Amino acid sequence: MTNEQRPYTIALDAMGGDLAPAEPVKGAVLAAHRHGVRVLLVGDPEAIEAELARLDHDHLPLKVVPAEGVIQEGGSPARSLRSKPRASIAVGVGLVKAGRADALVSMGSTGATMAASVLALGLFDGLERPALGGPFIGLAPTTSIMDLGAQIDCRPSQLLGIAALGCTFARYFLRIPNPRMGLLSVGTEAGKGNRQVQEAYPLFEASGLNFIGNVEGNELFLDKADVVVCDGFVGNVLLKYTEGLGRAAALALARSLGPDSPAVHQLNSIASTAESAGGPLLGVNGTVIVGHGKSTGEGIANAVGRAKDALAIGLVDAMRDELRLVLGRAGAMEAAPQGS
Amino acid sequence: MTNEQRPYTIALDAMGGDLAPAEPVKGAVLAAHRHGVRVLLVGDPEAIEAELARLDHDHLPLKVVPAEGVIQEGGSPARSLRSKPRASIAVGVGLVKAGRADALVSMGSTGATMAASVLALGLFDGLERPALGGPFIGLAPTTSIMDLGAQIDCRPSQLLGIAALGCTFARYFLRIPNPRMGLLSVGTEAGKGNRQVQEAYPLFEASGLNFIGNVEGNELFLDKADVVVCDGFVGNVLLKYTEGLGRAAALALARSLGPDSPAVHQLNSIASTAESAGGPLLGVNGTVIVGHGKSTGEGIANAVGRAKDALAIGLVDAMRDELRLVLGRAGAMEAAPQGS
Numbered sequence: 042m043t044n045e046q047r048p049y050t051i052a053l054d055a056m057g058g059d060l061a062p063a064e065p066v067k068g069a070v071l072a073a074h075r076h077g078v079r080v081l082l083v084g085d086p087e088a089i090e091a092e093l094a095r096l097d098h099d100h101l102p103l104k105v106v107p108a109e110g111v112i113q114e115g116g117s118p119a120r121s122l123r124s125k126p127r128a129s130i131a132v133g134v135g136l137v138k139a140g141r142a143d144a145l146v147s148m149g150s151t152g153a154t155m156a157a158s159v160l161a162l163g164l165f166d167g168l169e170r171p172a173l174g175g176p177f178i179g180l181a182p183t184t185s186i187m188d189l190g191a192q193i194d195c196r197p198s199q200l201l202g203i204a205a206l207g208c209t210f211a212r213y214f215l216r217i218p219n220p221r222m223g224l225l226s227v228g229t230e231a232g233k234g235n236r237q238v239q240e241a242y243p244l245f246e247a248s249g250l251n252f253i254g255n256v257e258g259n260e261l262f263l264d265k266a267d268v269v270v271c272d273g274f275v276g277n278v279l280l281k282y283t284e285g286l287g288r289a290a291a292l293a294l295a296r297s298l299g300p301d302s303p304a305v306h307q308l309n310s311i312a313s314t315a316e317s318a319g320g321p322l323l324g325v326n327g328t329v330i331v332g333h334g335k336s337t338g339e340g341i342a343n344a345v346g347r348a349k350d351a352l353a354i355g356l357v358d359a360m361r362d363e364l365r366l367v368l369g370r371a372g373a374m375e376a377a378p379q380g381s
Numbered sequence: 382m383t384n385e386q387r388p389y390t391i392a393l394d395a396m397g398g399d400l401a402p403a404e405p406v407k408g409a410v411l412a413a414h415r416h417g418v419r420v421l422l423v424g425d426p427e428a429i430e431a432e433l434a435r436l437d438h439d440h441l442p443l444k445v446v447p448a449e450g451v452i453q454e455g456g457s458p459a460r461s462l463r464s465k466p467r468a469s470i471a472v473g474v475g476l477v478k479a480g481r482a483d484a485l486v487s488m489g490s491t492g493a494t495m496a497a498s499v500l501a502l503g504l505f506d507g508l509e510r511p512a513l514g515g516p517f518i519g520l521a522p523t524t525s526i527m528d529l530g531a532q533i534d535c536r537p538s539q540l541l542g543i544a545a546l547g548c549t550f551a552r553y554f555l556r557i558p559n560p561r562m563g564l565l566s567v568g569t570e571a572g573k574g575n576r577q578v579q580e581a582y583p584l585f586e587a588s589g590l591n592f593i594g595n596v597e598g599n600e601l602f603l604d605k606a607d608v609v610v611c612d613g614f615v616g617n618v619l620l621k622y623t624e625g626l627g628r629a630a631a632l633a634l635a636r637s638l639g640p641d642s643p644a645v646h647q648l649n650s651i652a653s654t655a656e657s658a659g660g661p662l663l664g665v666n667g668t669v670i671v672g673h674g675k676s677t678g679e680g681i682a683n684a685v686g687r688a689k690d691a692l693a694i695g696l697v698d699a700m701r702d703e704l705r706l707v708l709g710r711a712g713a714m715e716a717a718p719q720g721s
Binding site: 115178180181190193194225226227228230234235236238257258259260261262263271272273274275277278279280281282283284285286288289290293294297298302303304305307308 | 455518520521530533534565566567570574575576578597598599600601602603611612613614615617618619620621622623624625626628629630633634637638642643644645647648
């Protein structure tokens with residue numbers, strides 16, 4: 042609980058996301074109001090000022106930091122960053138690196154945010170990639186699932202790193218004292234699963250984490266585990282599947298029951314949890330919150346609030362410490378090959 | 382369209398599934414009524430006769446074939462089969478092998494059904510394992526997803542085999558003339574995905590199948606593809622996740638809207654599609670329909686009806702031919718290593 046007194050400064054990628062810059066600017070105004078933070082709006086000054094002019098923001102601690110261009114989804118993020126070194130996400134991460142901002146929030150390309158963050162801020166020792174995750178199922182709002190697409194084709198030691206980050210995230214961020222952590226698999230017995238899960242199992246058992254064994258797909262809804270670990274390929278498929286299913290189910294019910302039926306609203310929340318939640322990029326030496334590209338001002342203000350929470354609880358330091366401890370116990374830091 | 386005249390004989394594992402033998406026996410009576418098939422009830426004669434005694438089955442072509450014991454879920458199916466060679470599933474498959482039954486239907490252990498079928502009936506040339514799949518999403522009732530757990534850690538050529546089986550299944554069984562087939566992945570571009578998907582992509586392009594590229598999780602609900610191919614690990618997670626989500630969503634709505642609300646019934650159908658559908662085991666030299674362990678008589682009768690349909694359209698021969706063609710085109714039969 043550090044520095045509760047001084048207001049935090051949050052850099053916000055004003056050009057990132059499908060609804061930029063209008064919604065990020067709205068989000069900044071809301072966040073400054075609600076969360077008592079300073080917000081640095083990073084992007085094209087003219088476009089940002091035009092949006093600000095529509096809103097009541099007198100006396101709010103907002104500042105525009107100029108950047109040139111934005112990195113869109115698709116393509117190679119690393120290549121895009123090289124060709125646009127002054128893009129909003131690069132400038133935003135630079136503010137955190139230089140200590141001019143305490144945290145960064147972006148609704149833009151997740152790949153670009155990851156790449157820029159890793160490049161500028163670096164990863165915790167023992168990691169090769171950051172992790173993405175958190176609760177995204179409306180019906181299981183405290184069950185964190187990770188990785189959601191940052192780490193694909195994980196070695197067992199990578200899965201363990203994700204587990205360590207996830208358990209710290211759940212303990213600090215979701216305030217679950219001793220999170221139950223499981224491996225997503227196709228059967229509950231220790232031998233069940235693909236090679237990756239089978240090889241990770243003994244490592245998880247030796248980790249000192251509260252490992253409860255394998256968790257099957259249906260058990261995500263049965264409050265069996267607080268943190269469920271999977272390869273980013275599987276997690277990303279599940280995340281997008283859940284969004285698609287929520288939207289399709291709400292649409293089907295709206296067609297038969299009318300769009301204002303309470304059932305439709307309830308079902309929409311299955312999909313919207315996935316869309317509105319901004320989660321921290323786990324494993325980088327800095328506080329970076331990544332949100333959904335379709336986020337509106339409301340969701341963006343929430344993401345800024347999450348950045349503030351992460352700072353207030355010292356999430357990054359806690360995760361770094363926990364990762365070192367867990368990888369050390371499992372002997373996984375030694376086992377991890379260099380490079381690759 | 383062969384042999385529509387003579388009634389088909391279907392062997393039914395009367396001891397398989399959570400509700401055996403009561404529901405399989407009910408299912409047999411229903412199926413004989415509705416589908417005009419002969420049903421061989423395989424299992425403990427006393428238990429089966431006791432269930433039959435409760436039902437009106439005069440003049441129906443039902444026959445009991447004795448077996449000893451049943452193979453439960455869990456453990457090694459191969460080992461269980463060796464220790465119980467007279468188990469109902471083994472006897473049932475034996476009836477097909479001996480030509481005494483045209484097809485087998487089982488709601489028992491999927492692993493045991495697969496192992497017994499492969500052992501007794503053999504696989505198509507070019508396959509190492511059978512495949513499981515079909516439509517299971519209530520909101521996407523004609524989208525087949527496979528594999529659902531039979532083939533885990535697939536090599537690219539295995540994924541291609543699954544694709545060939547799936548496309549034939551969709552064309553013959555679901556009557557989709559030229560099924561659009563996609564690879565489940567985390568991005569639509571060709572380079573996106575894990576190693577497995579990246580390596581499978583060019584093989585799929587060369588297959589002569591109607592390959593439309595990668596399909597993301599949310600796109601399963603957008604009628605983009607008729608057949609979506611994935612590793613059995615991913616498919617099994619998705620299948621169980623869908624069941625769990627459907628059940629949890631229906632429960633949540635029932636709590637807020639009352640159990641008889643139309644929305645609850647509609648949502649229940651998301652889960653029940655997964656539960657009631659029996660699908661053919663793809664790739665074995667014989668017609669074997671595997672159903673959900675919780676199936677009731679109604680679902681079991683439907684599964685028997687599916688067996689009859691598969692026989693009437695010559696599904697097994699069509700799949701064998703298509704597989705040979707596709708693997709030949711992609712050069713994948715040569716590429717597949719022997720053994721392993």
